[in-house]
Amino acid sequence: MGCGTKKQEWSLRSTLEELKSLAETAQAVPVSQVLQFRDRIDPAWYIGRGKAEEIARMAEENEADLVIFDQELSPAQLRNLEELIPCKVIDRTQLILDIFAQRARTKEGKIQVELAQLKYLLPRLAGKGKAMSRLGGGIGTRGPGEKKLETDRRHIRRQISVLTKQLAEIKKHRKLHQERRKKNGIPQVALVGYTNAGKSTLLNQLTGAGVLSENRLFATLDPTSRQLVLPSGKEVILTDTVGFIRQLPHHLIAAFRSTLEQVKEADLLLHVVDASHPEAMEQVEAVEQVLTDLNAADIPVLMVWNKADRLERRVPEGWDPDHLLISAFNEQDLNRLKARVEQALQQEMIIGQAEIPVMRGDWISLLHHKAEMIESNTDDLMMVIKFRLSPADFDQLPGELKSRIQIQ
Secondary structure, eight states, rough: OOOOOOGGHHHHHHHHHHHHHHHHHTTTTOOOOOOOOOOOTTTTTBHHHHHHHHHHHHHHHTTTTTEESSSSSOOOHHHHHHHSSSSSSEHHEEEEEEEEHHOOHHHHHHHHHHHHHHHHHHGGGTTHHHHHHHOOOOOOOOOHHEEEEHOHHHHHHHHHHHHHHHHHHHHHHHHHHHHHHHHHHHHEEEEEEBTTTSHHHHHHHHHHHOOOSSSSSOOOOSSEEEEEEEEOOOEEEEEEEEBTTOOOOOOOOOOOHHHHHHHOOEEEEEEEEEOOTHHHHHHHHHHHHHHHHHTTTTOEEEEEOOOOOSSSSSSSSSTTTEEOOTTTHHHHHHHHHHHHHHHHHHTTEEEEEEEEETTTTHHHHHHHHSSSSEEEEEEEEEEEEEEEOOOHHHHHSHHHHHTEEEOO
């Protein structure tokens, strides 16, 4: 369901189709769709009382168990609609939270989903009344569950505090792992993209990761990192992240920030796009918006248009010659991708030359540890080293050593 003007009809119908796919992912069986155009959202009913009564009749005629709205409903709107419509009412946020609750596998993923659900439920605890009697399982009720809905706000806030601390602890451990990788000079590459763009398939094909890969929205939720060997033999860490989506609930962005911050730690982002999707450019814009929200918009990006084998035309709309057009199942395409990843990482690297006294073994060792050696020559007193390293590693070098480096 949506509110808007006639100019937005195509966009609204598109998001409604996506809502249908989300409902099917949550194992619901859609029986009908309703689209309404309004100049403004009704503060009490979201869609207006007349349209709400029409939906109530449709729900009764179709013997529906669930009505899903394609926007986040306010507590008052949800309460009013549940009083009128003879079945459970949920919104887009609740639906996505439910899918995430089904898909979370790791401890961190489960904590993040529960945290997001509790934050969503907190302002909606008051006056659940009739809604409470409908909670007994199914979409919109996974996660914290009925017992938590019956507790008071203080208990919910206390649980949110506990979960937040647990996530902070997990984040601290991940930070240590990331710092260790950086010290080892291993570049970080993150797969980002709209849900179902083929990121997990690409990770599997490149690294043999064995991650679940299905033609469904949010087929995988928990991030996975694997080692990838580039054509030169250099190793990088490739990380698959949770898929993005239009109108990604802010509860999820907040709860999954610690996971999504892996994106911010990357030296390079592979933005995977479903080249066969009719709204590929809208999906690209949605991903770019989430990256902006995460303050990750300035990280170098390589655009990878996937699913070329499904294209009806040779070049998808919005494709640029600088982008890669591939199929994750084509070995030559995968080799081209690995070569472009290596090229992109090298473009971001600093090439420098330093003349270092041989007695400064600590500096020489540090450069060997952090940088990729290109050439070195030694006489009795000095060693001349030509090397390549990332801007982040360059910034961490001692000031006295940096003063000896000539950037080329």
